[in-house]
Amino acid sequence: MEFDPIPIGSCSKDHQNIYQQWFNHADSDGDGRITGNDATKFFAMSNLSRQHLKQVWAIADSKRQGYLGFQEFIIAMQLVSLAQSGHPITHDLLNSDVDLKNLKPPILEGLDALLAKKKHKQSELDVNGSSQLQPSPSSSWFSSKSTKKVPLSSVTSIIDGLKRLYIQKLKPLEVTYRFNDFVSPLLTNSDFDAKPMVMLLGQYSTGKTTFIKHLLKCSYPGAHIGPEPTTDRFVVVMSGPDERSIPGNTVAVQADMPFSGLTTFGTAFLSKFECSQMPHPLLEHITFVDSPGVLSGEKQRTQRAYDFTGVTSWFAAKCDLILLLFDPHKLDISDEFNRVISSLRGHDDKIRVVLNKADQVDTQQLMRVYGALMWSLGKVLNTPEVTRVYIGSFNDKPVNDAVSGPIGKELFEKEQEDLLSDLKDIPKAACDRRINEFVKRARAAKIHAYIISHLKKEMPAMMGKAKAQQKLIDNLAGEFGKVQREFHLPPSDFPNVEHFRESLSGYNIDKFEKLKPKMLQVVDDMLAYDIPNLLKNFKNPYD
Template sequence: MDYVTSPTSCTRDQLKTYQLWFSIADSDGDGRVTGKDALKFFAMSNLPRPELKQVWTFADSKRQGFLDFEEFISAMQLISLAQGGLEITQDTLPRTVQEKHQASSPSHWFGFKSSKKMSLNSVTSIIDGLKKLYLEKLKPLEVTYRFNDFVLPFLTNSDFDAKPMVMLLGQYSTGKTTFIKHLLKTSYPGAHIGPEPTTDKFVVVMSGPDERSIPGNTVAVQADMPYSGLTSFGTAFLSKFECSQMPHSLLDHITFVDTPGVLSGEKQRSQRSYDFTGVTSWFAAKCDLILLLFDPHKLDISDEFRGVIGSLRGHDDKIRVVLNKANQVDHQQLMRVYGALLWSLGKVLNTPEVMRVYIGSFNEKPASEAAISPLGKELFEKEQEDLISDLKDIPKKACARRINEFVKRARAAKIHAYIISHLKKEMPAMMGKAKAQQRLINNLQDEFEKIQMEFRLPAGDFPNVDQFKEILSSHNFDKFEKLKPKMIQAVDDMLGYDIPELLKSFRNPYD
């Protein structure tokens, strides 16, 4: 097979050729070239397997286990290079492929085992497999034990298909909106920047055909958006939520969540008409990265901010701390501020490990133009590069993150089923039900320990006792379901066999 010479852009004739090849390679006709398809089609190039492995690695940059039409074109261009005798590396990629990779590269943004096994025959990607596993094995367990009332809403297709999200948290005027603006190199619809609390809403900044702002009530009912779960926070919250859309190459890969500034006074905090901490916890479960922004002049962690950070427990691997506006203090003050911030975070996070703190000044001007000394400039640039490397990997690690969050959810659903069924079992058959229920709520920690001992479960996987008590008080234990071992076994099979088999099926076909 003779491939078209590597083009920097496709002409109409070349595009027709690619479409013909794509239709031939796509054996299922579902708009995707799977690893199985690629093994057959790419073999016609007569290239050795190591080179075809490299082709797949670069083309399937999101590690989804299939190629869409654009990625297929990239693969064809790479094969063309290899047939011409060039080694396939980042430096020898065609410009169109480089642009595709750079679109998810922050250096470009900143300018520099089971008795009943799941059949994989109808599954075309890892995400498709997770959707099928959820509907067949995990959701029945969640529905039976009301997982959505206690822990998290049920998942929809849009939750699986959503782009990676980055959430910014911090007290007012710490530069959250400016940080997003700095990445986009432009403002987004509805953005307000100022020294006072300017962002009074949760704003989702995402890709769209044109610049517009969509009210929260509208966003929450759109089936193609993963925000339907926010309806549980009521109209009071939805009026403080909106979606800001605009066409942008960065937003094609990542969605940003700008949040209202965390308030410092108890009186101010109590004036919120919705559960701010609950909302941030909901977004934290959905996000791929959480940035905590601090200002050198606002290092005190308020009660509300302390509650918000506490609500992030379980998502520690996603959290990054950014000391923003660091150019506003000199070197000696910066050393003191850095130490004070670590001390404050250590008290709030209550962990022996020292958290990584990125130092920088993310505003309209890059570090090279900011009014800082040469030593500060070098420090800021290195710190910025470190933060960039975290952002750069988000789209590439999105699929792995989906799997990780899915497994965490499955473990949480299992624990929840054990708790609910145990509470049901402890209820009397006839008299004294109300007293028995109240006794179980009051001694919930003891009940948790009984469940841990009986089923040999890790204590760290259990929910917060106080929060669980609060939700339990509005439920009738007598209506809970008994333990259904077959459902538990189905989830165990999913974790022990189906997911590993899914990953094995959609790895690089040339491995």
């Protein structure tokens, strides 16, 4: 599975210093990224047509992230300079014979004056020893009718648009009714910007780590392979500037990684979690999650020090594809594996089954193995659809023709092509999934607000508050029914009663907020108008 590497622009040290100064100016919120309104204003100073600037953006943002880092910004500036010199803007332009190292920076009308003004202002602030807070550059976008709307031209991608909608419209509702304490942590920029993830689950020695190495065509930091349970931790394999392993406690606090939610599983888990980074073209598009082998037989008596099922459920919600690996000699689904598969409910559309090491049995045995596997899965995967099973031998060794025969070899090659095709479609499907998950989250936040405000309304004004709260908690299923009937909400969208009751017991219901119809109306307008408008103006970047 090959992905085209991103062309890296090169320029002299002097020009890099100039571009760094420009980048810092354009990056008004200081997050190391240029996106949205910042990009529109800055690139407009080049006086190139909107069509030319869209081409510049598309080539510079070759990872389709919806923003430019410093390296991509240099590429964009070089393209602008070439366009101003009369070169046609194409994907091959940076790979042509143009002398990029000595290419002069583009002419940006009014930029020198802005930089001088900023420098003068900064020197005044240094003299006075104080600074004033700057307004957020994204303070109004897709906002309600009472405020001025920022045009769609300030948005650079669907993900950029969802990010802004969340900050301005959905997050206030979540904070007001403590959605993050009951349902899901607040989203950060890294949650939106994260690359699609593929998680591998299976018993030990079913070939999970080897599968990742087979796709990468090389090993990665921290990879261990053997017949015994060698991977005793969750390992996230992702793109990075160099090869290194980052401990779990460090990963969980890094703002540019979408793993902060794992802190809820405690130090016992974080000590069994690490991130393996390396530069690789495939990892520019997909992140892999390698998991510890699921225990079976007597090994199940060994208690893990953390909530293994809870962790797999957390990753399942974040992942775009979940691969369950089996080998022909390990088809039994242990109690722990059963619990793990049960924790994947609600993510059935992401699950694919891989029957690995299939060249270890002949064709007749393979048919029996396949039937036994489908029978075992039928008992734990409660779906009307037949689960897709890929059959093959996913490692770097040649297929064992002596056992599988010519028919088996042809079958394995076709199955491998199908699986690779499925993996190649992940980046495209990930954009659609993020939209879908965003809408689901918005609806869940609305229902949560209705529940919290209803419980607040049921509390007495003066006496007997403790008794009333306990009564509400005990009759939580009945209270859910009242909310459902009052606001005509689908029962299937309500949270799990027992889980909600457990979370609710630690709070004083009387301190909750009353229903705020205007806040809910903002979210309704977002779902009815803003998201359709966003999809109308921006296509999936992988289409």
